[in-house]
Amino acid sequence: xxxxxxxxxxxxxxxxxxxxxxxxxxxxxxxxxxxxxxxxxxxxxxxxxxxxxxxxxxxxxxxxxxxxxxxxxxxxxxxxxxxxxxxxxxxxxxxxxxxxxxxxxxxxxxxxxxxxxxxxxxxxxxxxxxxxxxxxxxxxxxxxxxxxxxxxxxxxxxxxxxxxxxxxxxxxxxxxxxxxxxxxxxxxxxxxxxxxxxxxxxxxxxxxxxxxxxxxxxxxxxxxxxxxxxxxxxxxxxxxxxxxxxxxxxxxxxxxxxxxxxxxxxxxxxxxxxxxxxxxxxxxxxxxxxxxxxxxxxxxxxxxxxxxxxxxxxxxxxxxx
Amino acid sequence: xxxxxxxxxxxxxxxxxxxxxxxxxxxxxxxxxxxxxxxxxxxxxxxxxxxxxxxxxxxxxxxxxxxxxxxxxxxxxxxxxxxxxxxxxxxxxxxxxxxxxxxxxxxxxxxxxxxxxxxxxxxxxxxxxxxxxxxxxxxxxxxxxxxxxxxxxxxxxxxxxxxxxxxxxxxxxxxxxxxxxxxxxxxxxxxxxxxxxxxxxxxxxxxxxxxxxxxxxxxxxxxxxxxxxxxxxxxxxxxxxxxx
Numbered sequence: 265x266x267x268x269x270x271x272x273x274x275x276x277x278x279x280x281x282x283x284x285x286x287x288x289x290x291x292x293x294x295x296x297x298x299x300x301x302x303x304x305x306x307x308x309x310x311x312x313x314x315x316x317x318x319x320x321x322x323x324x325x326x327x328x329x330x331x332x333x334x335x336x337x338x339x340x341x342x343x344x345x346x347x348x349x350x351x352x353x354x355x356x357x358x359x360x361x362x363x364x365x366x367x368x369x370x371x372x373x374x375x376x377x378x379x380x381x382x383x384x385x386x387x388x389x390x391x392x393x394x395x396x397x398x399x400x401x402x403x404x405x406x407x408x409x410x411x412x413x414x415x416x417x418x419x420x421x422x423x424x425x426x427x428x429x430x431x432x433x434x435x436x437x438x439x440x441x442x443x444x445x446x447x448x449x450x451x452x453x454x455x456x457x458x459x460x461x462x463x464x465x466x467x468x469x470x471x472x473x474x475x476x477x478x479x480x481x482x483x484x485x486x487x488x489x490x491x492x493x494x495x496x497x498x499x500x501x502x503x504x505x506x507x508x509x510x511x512x513x514x515x516x517x518x519x520x521x522x523x524x525x526x527x528x529x530x531x532x533x534x535x536x537x538x539x540x541x542x543x544x545x546x547x548x549x550x551x552x553x554x555x556x557x558x559x560x561x562x563x564x565x566x567x568x569x570x571x572x573x574x575x576x577x578x579x580x581x582x583x584x585x
Numbered sequence: 586x587x588x589x590x591x592x593x594x595x596x597x598x599x600x601x602x603x604x605x606x607x608x609x610x611x612x613x614x615x616x617x618x619x620x621x622x623x624x625x626x627x628x629x630x631x632x633x634x635x636x637x638x639x640x641x642x643x644x645x646x647x648x649x650x651x652x653x654x655x656x657x658x659x660x661x662x663x664x665x666x667x668x669x670x671x672x673x674x675x676x677x678x679x680x681x682x683x684x685x686x687x688x689x690x691x692x693x694x695x696x697x698x699x700x701x702x703x704x705x706x707x708x709x710x711x712x713x714x715x716x717x718x719x720x721x722x723x724x725x726x727x728x729x730x731x732x733x734x735x736x737x738x739x740x741x742x743x744x745x746x747x748x749x750x751x752x753x754x755x756x757x758x759x760x761x762x763x764x765x766x767x768x769x770x771x772x773x774x775x776x777x778x779x780x781x782x783x784x785x786x787x788x789x790x791x792x793x794x795x796x797x798x799x800x801x802x803x804x805x806x807x808x809x810x811x812x813x814x815x816x817x818x819x820x821x822x823x824x825x826x827x828x829x
Contacts, residue, residue: 316672319828341674348672352665354595356602368591369673413669 267294269421269451270315274324276475277310284310286475287324292451292468294420297443299466299483300455303571307475308455309349312425315453316346328421342370345419349426351410355399359390359409362398363416370417384412387442403430411439415446422452428461440465459563469563473571483563490561491569491576496530496542499555508551515541522580527554531580588675589683596657596687605656606691613649613695620645621702634712638702639720639796643760643789646731651752653691654735655745657684658823663743667827681819685736685812692728696721716796723795726808727788731756733815740822756788759811763787 270292277285285307292298302308313319315326317333317340326333331340353362363384367377385391388408393401398409407430414422427443428436443452444465456462462469463483471479471486479486487493498508505528509521512528517536522529532538539558546553568574600606617638621627625637661667670680706712735752742748761767763784771780784790788808795804 313668313828318668318672338674338676341672344672346669346672348665348668350665352669354599354666355664356599365591365595366673368594369588369675371587 268292269294269329270453271327272311272315272324273326275311275314275321275326276323277307277314277319278322283475285314285321288472288475288477289324290470290477290480292421292453294451295448296468297447297452297454297466299462299469300453300472301457301459301462301469301567302455302472303457303573306472306571308472309425311472312346312423312453312455313348316344316423317341318348342417343420345414345417345422347410347414347424347427351407353398353406353409353413356397358395358397359385359401359412360394362409363412366413366416372417380416380418384416387415388412389438404432404435407431408435408439411442420450422446422450424452424454426456427454428456428458436461459567463563471567471570478570479566486566487561487563489570490559490563490565491531491580492529492559492565493561494532494537494539495559495561496532496539497527497555497557497559498530498542498546498553499527500551500553504551504553508546508549511545511549512542515545517541529580588673589679592670592675592680592683593687593690596684597690600653600687600691605652609649609652610695610698613645614698616645616649617641617699618702632710635702635706635717635720636796638699639724639792642724642727643792646728647753647756647760650692650728650731651735651749651756653688654732654752655739655748657688657736658740658819659743659745659748662740662827662829663745667823671823671827677823678820681736681816681823685733685816685819688732688736689729692732693725696725696728720796723792723804723808726795726805727792730759730788730808730811730815733812733819734759737815737819737822740819740826759786759788761787761789763790 268291270290272291273289275285275288276283288307288311290298300308300311310319314321315328315333317337320334328340329343331343333340354365357365360381363381364377367373367380372380385394388411390405390408390412393405398406401409407427411424411427414424424443428439431439440461443454446452447465447467454461454466466483469479469481469483469486470477479489498505500508502523505523509523509528512518512521512530515538517533517538519531519533522531530538530542537558543556546556565574565579569576569579620641621635621638625640627637630637658667661670671677703717706717707714731752734755735748738751738755739745739748741751758767764787768780768784771783785807791804791807
């Protein structure tokens with residue numbers, strides 16, 4: 265049974281003349297990791313600030329574990345772990361002092377408090393810097409202190425604003441592994457503009473542009489929206505490409521054939537898989553082919569099209585990598 | 586309640602985590618002493634009381650209290666920690682009260698450390714310790730009122746220097762509102778009631794009323810009302826400006 269842990273309905277926020285968030289709605293169940301995607305300034309952080317009760321919404325409502333963040337803020341905030349953008353922390357404190365402060369705020373004391381601090385420090389790998397003032401720590405460690413703070417009370421709902429921003433590849437990997445490890449027990453929302461991260465850890469992705477949700481689905485579903493999805497890349501000589509293209513155009517389900525610098529790109533009609541037919545046709549013509557493969561479509565391309573950074577034609581014009 | 590205490594403790598500890606607390610206390614004690622002995626002619630007066638010491642408290646606070654209060658909210662806003670603080674299970678009102686109480690306690694510690702003067706005056710003569718006690722209480726409440734103003738303006742800006750200057754100016758208005766400097770500006774065109782109201786806002790006059798003799802309830806009520814008013818405004822400003 266899936267339980268809805270986060271429910272957002274028609275959330276809107278206006279700053280002066282700018283509609284920062286425009287009727288955003290979504291739900292997140294336990295076990296889901298929702299990737300919140302969008303260009304800078306699309307409204308990701310604002311939505312997260314409203315979800316966590318930092319900003320009041322102009323319209324709509326957000327509930328955490330059934331508690332409305334506007335009418336029952338304390339109950340909702342108790343069930344929520346939040347790492348704001350940039351992982352702010354009191355820089356004059358040590359991570360141990362800071363985590364102790366958070367533990368006190370969450371109402372833990374004595375052995376339970378010590379155990380929770382130790383556990384959060386262990387999960388985020390900050391044990392050996394626990395006694396150093398936070399202001400002297402590197403960006404990666406500061407980020408992990410912020411993460412430890414959000415995890416300390418083992419919340420049902422975790423909201424992380426750009427958790428891997430500014431981390432090196434090893435640290436990114438660790439944080440992603442940590443999120444995946446926690447995922448089954450929690451409802452997690454992460455914002456990011458790193459698309460590989462979505463493919464790596466998110467069970468669902470939500471793309472937001474100019475304050476509106478423009479796509480909502482699994483990473484694979486979103487990939488399928490790429491104009492290059494299911495297209496076939498054939499690498500061959502230019503002569504072979506010219507010879508092949510009229511034949512391929514006649515195959516049922518082929519929408520078009522483009523001649524590219526090192527071969528051909530066969531576009532299929534939406535939802536049709538023409539890979540086998542194309543392969544058979546190339547064999548019959550007995551042309552020399554170096555490589556033939558099917559493209560999944562890149563999330564990158566879908567993102568750019570949906571957020572207004574590119575058109576379908578731009579994406580199709582791209583040469584296969 | 587628990588969350589309020591936790592924020593209070595963190596804030597108070599934060600003063601002592603940096604040299605600010607020690608610098609402040611040393612300067613406060615040095616200035617309080619200098620004013621008492623040089624400007625107040627403590628010895629030359631030949632009277633066993635602390636009125637030359639308390640006389641300069643409004644001016645001392647005017648200079649030093651904004652330095653305590655300026656960081657309360659502007660530092661949180663600048664560092665982004667306000668987002669962390671206000672998404673913890675705690676209401677903005679609790680946060681405002683906790684921070685104010687921490688600053689007020691710190692001012693109380695600095696004030697309490699002037700006790701050698703009290704010992705001196707008791708060693709030299711037979712002062713009326715009731716008056717001295719009332720003056721200390723009055724001074725403490727006056728410091729609270731200055732701090733509430735400072736905390737309120739600290740929530741308006743991310744810049745601590747701007748917070749300092751704004752609070753100092755508003756504190757100055759409250760300090761001098763009973764003097765002819767301000768009142769002469771209003772007499773002549775403003776109705777007498779308004780002039781009287783402005784003069785009654787004077788911190789100096791209210792503090793003197795308390796320190797002249799018995800603990801004057803009107804003065805305490807006045808300073809408490811100023812604190813309540815500015816802390817209420819503080820909550821409004823925090824909610825209004827927290828995300829900017």
